[in-house]
Amino acid sequence: MISPCEMTLHLSGISVHCSTTNLPQLKEKVNITIHDLARELNVSPSTISRALKDHPSIGAATRKTVKELASRRGYRPNAMAVNLRNQESKTIGVLLSWVNRPFFGNLISGVEAAARERGYNVIISQTTERTEVERFSAKTLYDMRICGLISCLSIHTLDYEHFDQFKRINTPVIFVDRVPMNYTAHKIVIDNYQAAYDATNHLIQEGCIKLGHIGGSLKQEIYSDRLRGFKNAIKDAGLEIYPGLISQGEHLALEESQRLARDILMKLPQADGIFCANDTTAISVMQAAKAKGLLVPQDLAIIGFNDDPICQIIDPQLSSVYHPAYEMGKLCVENILGEMASGTGDGSKTILQAELRIRQSSRKKSA
Known part of the structure; x- marks a missing residue:
């Protein structure tokens, strides 16, 4: 039997004798409670609780003694327990698909900036585009008694019943960017239609006449609005719409974007301008065009969406629609606090304007 204090390891024929006799013993992590503090000071737990809250019924000397002991012992109040007792919290929940995307x-x-300014905390849950995870995370945040929820829907979410639990107890729910089409709650979006119209019109002004579009799932309003803006810009210019040059993906992550980019460049007629619903797709089109021997923008002008930082790094630099995500985040918090103060939500929609940022990838005339 191996002694708990000594053992011999046999490594490649070499015996190594190890002793744990002189190793420091690891201390078990203990959470200090007000009951522990009360026992040490021989007072009631309620006295400890009142002293920590500076209750006037507790003398100044006692409050000082209790706070000093709590500090030495590393006491921390259980925030969740406090929320349950008070039936309120200072925590805003955020439910979104990914945290590792620039937008x-x-x-x-x-x-977080807006919440911190107002003394609120933020807890974030990532759904990875899975509706079942979104439902589970919504219930978890509900059980944590958050004071408001900000949600950017999973691409596959078409049933919104998991948000009803918040509405039943008047907890504000704000939807941002990917918003439900038929659900009463405040929504914060950009004017996706106008952004797509302006991007497409820019390609037309640069001389493009055979225009293509790669968009996301039409089950989401943002992508259907972008497709509508793309088509109407072509119609208003008196040009032909080529259905074969319009492709719809789902969430437009890298692998899907690369496949859609290769596919659209194999179709006829050969597009001379492509508007993409995000920058990952636009860069995938740019790489596929180069691999095919096409020049950007001389043979193919390209515009993306979101204006991710990589737009200014890739060669040629990518024209893209700037998406004011930071401002949208701040507005979400302001609307949550507004609904908390008023006790009601009006189910209205806040629409921000996007900005087309033109770079080399779409400057066909000056190339």
């Missing part, structure tokens, strides 16, 4: 990172930054 969502900027959105979260805006949420």
Whole structure:
């Protein structure tokens, strides 16, 4: 039998004698409670609780003694227990598909900045585009007694019943970017239709006449609005719409974007301008065009959407629609606090304007 204090390891024929006699013993992590503090000071737990809250019924000397002991012992109040007792919290929940995408990172930054200014915390849950995870996470956040929820829907979410639990107890729910089409709650979006119209019109002004579009799932309003803006810009210019040059994906992540990019460049007629619903897809089109021997923008002008940082790094630099995610995040918090103060939500929609940022990838005339 191996002694708990000594053992010999046989490694490649070499015996190594190890002793644990002189190793420091790891301390078991203990959560200090007000009951522990009460026992040590020989007072009631309610006295400890009142002293920590500076209750006037507790003398100044006792409050000082209790706080000093709590500090030495590393006491921390259980925030969730406090929320359950008070039936309220200072925590805003954020439910979104990804945290490792530039748009969502900027959105979260805006949420946290606005929440911190007002003394609120933020808890974030990532759904990875899975509706079942979204439902589970919504219930988890509900059980944590959050004071408001910000949600950017999973691409596959078409049933919104998991948000009803918040509405039943008047907890504000704000939808941002990917919003439900038929659900009463405040929504914060950009003018996706106008953004797509302006991007497509820019390609037309640069001389493009055979235009293509790669968009996301039409089950989501943002992508259907972008497709509508793309088509109407072509109609208003008196040009022909080529259905074969319009492709719809789902969430437009890298692998899907690369496949759609290769596919659209194999179709006839050969597009001379392509508007993409995100920058990952636009860059995938650019790479596929180069692999095919096409020049960007001389042979193919390209515009993306979101204006991710990589747009200014890739060669040629990518024209893209700037998406004010940070500002949208701040507005979400402002609307949550507004609904908390008023006790009601009006189910209205806040629409922000996007901005087309023109770079080399779409400047066909000056190339």
